[in-house]
Amino acid sequence: DTAVSQTPKYLVTQMGNDKSIKCEQNLGHDTMYWYKQDSKKFLKIMFSYNNKELIINETVPNRFSPKSPDKAHLNLHINSLELGDSAVYFCASSLPSVSDTQYFGPGTRLTVL
C-alpha cells in the first residue's frame, strides 16, 4: 500500500557513470517532485511536473533530466555523475493546489565514488 515509492533505495556508483532513479505514486496526484537533500539535511527542490508537464526547473545542471511517462511516474536520469551529486534524492507528490500537502517517498541514497 506504499503511497510514493522509489527505486533503488541505495545507489553506489563511480564518477562519470549514468544512472536513473524511478518514482511511482498511487495516490492519484497530478503533481510530482524531485528534491535533493545534502549531507547537512538541507532539502532543495529540483523539478516539479504537473500531469506530465514540467512546471518547476530550479537551477539544476542539465546532466539531470527528469522524465514523466505518465502522471503516476517521475524518473530522474543523471549523466556523468560527479562527487557532488552524492546526496539523498526524494520524490514527492501532491494535488495541484498551491496549498496542498506533499507526500514523500523513502528516498534514494546516491553515493558517487
Place this chain on the structure above:
Amino acid sequence: SQQGEEDPQALSIQEGENATMNCSYKTSINNLQWYRQNSGRGLVHLILIRSNEREKHSGRLRVTLDTSKKSSSLLITASRAADTASYFCATDTGTASKLTFGTGTRLQVTL
C-alpha cells in the same frame, strides 16, 4: 535561496517535557507547513497553517504563525521517545505548488 531558518538546530529533552522549535522566513507566504523526518526516512506532513490563521492544533502539536514577524513555532507537548526526529518548516509562496524548506531542527527525546 533558502526561505526558512529554524532555531534551534538541535534540541535534547526528556520524555514528558515540551519541545518548541521556531521557523523564520523571508517573503510573503500562502501557508506554512511542518514536516517530520525520522532518520533514514522520507518526510511526513504534520500540520499546515494558512497565512490568515494564527494558531492551529493537531493532537499534541500546536503551531503558531506571526506573519508580521515572518515566523512560526511548533510546540510538541508531553514529548515521547518516538518524537525523536528532524522537524522542518516549509513555506508555500504560491508559486506552482513549490515548497521551500527550512534548515531543520533535530529533536532528541530521551527516556
